[in-house]
Amino acid sequence: MTQLLFYERPVPLNRERHLTTRLAVAGDHFRFAAKTNAVPIASTEFLDAARDYPIVFVGEADGPISVAALVGLRQAENLMVDDEGRWAADTYIPAFARRYPFVLAKTDTEAESQQLTVCIDETYPGLGVHEGESLFDDQAQESEYLQRILGFLQRFHAEVQRTTAFAQRLRQMGLLVPKTIQVERHGQQQVLQGVWVVDVERYRGIDDARAVELFRSGELSWIEAHLLSLGSLVRLAARLDLYSKASADGETLDPTSPPPDTPKH
Incomplete structure (x- = not known):
């Protein structure tokens, strides 16, 4: 299976293998995202994400291009996730992170096709058989919880495809x-x-x-949200200050505290 950001051991969801599996959200749920400074994001999230994160386009000049929300300013450091694996309070959590431990991905047998399989990261500590939401019911059918997850995964995948096309269009326009x-x-x-x-x-x-054309498609608002989001760099830098100070003092930044105010110039 293609290596996926955040996922250590993604395996296809299987009725027999996961019939009794339950999922309970672990207290340190977002620990999986602690070592990244950028999270892929879909264009339909721009308006919500722009308030908290700089939204940028990533890729090589002659290669694929995608969109990401910056969550840190240093390599392998997510300023929005603390040492306890908690995401900062009152900030938007990108759908890319919210879908974990589930994902739509190509398996080795699907590498040359467009088919995607629902997978789950079996290393997630919230998986078990005694607590949490059931993935399948007593008739081995998808539970209501799993059906909601599948709908979310499908919508997010479609939005990502649209976002990729949007980014490519902006590059072709020379913007x-x-x-x-x-x-x-x-x-x-x-x-x-x-x-x-x-x-x-x-x-x-x-x-x-x-x-x-951009207005009619809704993409004009995405561009404006992207440009507006770049002002969030100051807020991200202010959060880096807090983390650096807490680290120097041997303290842990409380993620239940609101994000720092934008410093005045």
Whole structure:
């Protein structure tokens, strides 16, 4: 199976293998996401995510391009997940993370096809047979809980496909430009490379027909949300300050506290 971000041992969901399996949300549920500074995101999430995260395009100049929400400014560090595996309070959680431990993925036998299989990460500590939501009922049919999960996975997959097409369209229009993100805090500089953003001047210069097309498709609001989200870099840097100070003092940042206010300039 293709290696997947966050998933250690994803296996196809199987009625026989998982007939009695139950899922209870573990107290440290989001520990799986603690070692990443970017989470893939779908365009339908832009408006919600823009309030908390910078939304950027990622990819090589001549390769596939996707969209991600920055959740950290240093490699292998998610500023939104604390040492107890809890996501920061009152912040948007991307669907990519909310779907865990489930995922739609290609198995080895499906590598050359478009078929996807529902898989589950069997290393997730919330899986068991005594507590939590049942995946299958007494007749070995999908439980209502699992049916809701499957619907969510299918909708998210469709949204990701649409987002990929959207990102590719922006690149074909010449609106995306490479961006090196530099954040300096207290004499230390954090640098992120390999990201792309919409060039404001090129965007404002598109012709009326294309502007109307983007408006009718709803993609105009996605671009605006992306541009607005870049202001969240300051909030992310402020959170890095809190984590760095807590680490230096030997403390743990309480994720139940609201995110830091944007510093005044």
